[in-house]
Amino acid sequence: MTASVDLAMVNLDSSDPAGHAAFYHEALGWEVTHSQPEYAMISSGGVSIGFGLVEGYRPPSWPDQTGDLAAAEETFLAAGASKPAFQPGGERWVVLLDPIGQPFCICPRPQG
Structure with missing residues (x-):
């Protein structure tokens, strides 16, 4: 290709x-x-x-406790993603697999 x-x-x-x-x-x-x-x-x-x-730039906070990972995960799973058992990010991010098996991570967007 x-x-x-x-x-x-x-x-x-x-x-x-x-x-x-x-x-x-x-x-x-x-x-x-x-x-x-x-x-x-x-x-x-x-x-x-x-x-x-960027005047007044503030770096993102990490980890950001205000994001809703559970809701994002639910949306991706409903769209056809799957969730592997191994999750190295703990509470900070979630690893999912797209419908053809490519891994990707979701995490809360930094606020501010």
Whole structure:
């Protein structure tokens, strides 16, 4: 099967784009291709991660106790997903299998 689309870039909100890019540069070894206080980017192999300044940015809380995993799980199961016995996430996330057996995780969306 030939892919008709490809991932080129992901952007993340940040309170410190240059610092964020520097961290992932060190962690991943990707090149810092742009770095300013309001926006920074790292790139490797035709894929980039951008970090954009968001004034007043607050990082998500983890784990988020306000999400309703049970309701989300029920919705996915009703749509045809199944739930394997092994659940490594405990109370933080649920592993489900789509109708053809591909695993995916659900977790509460960070609030704020």
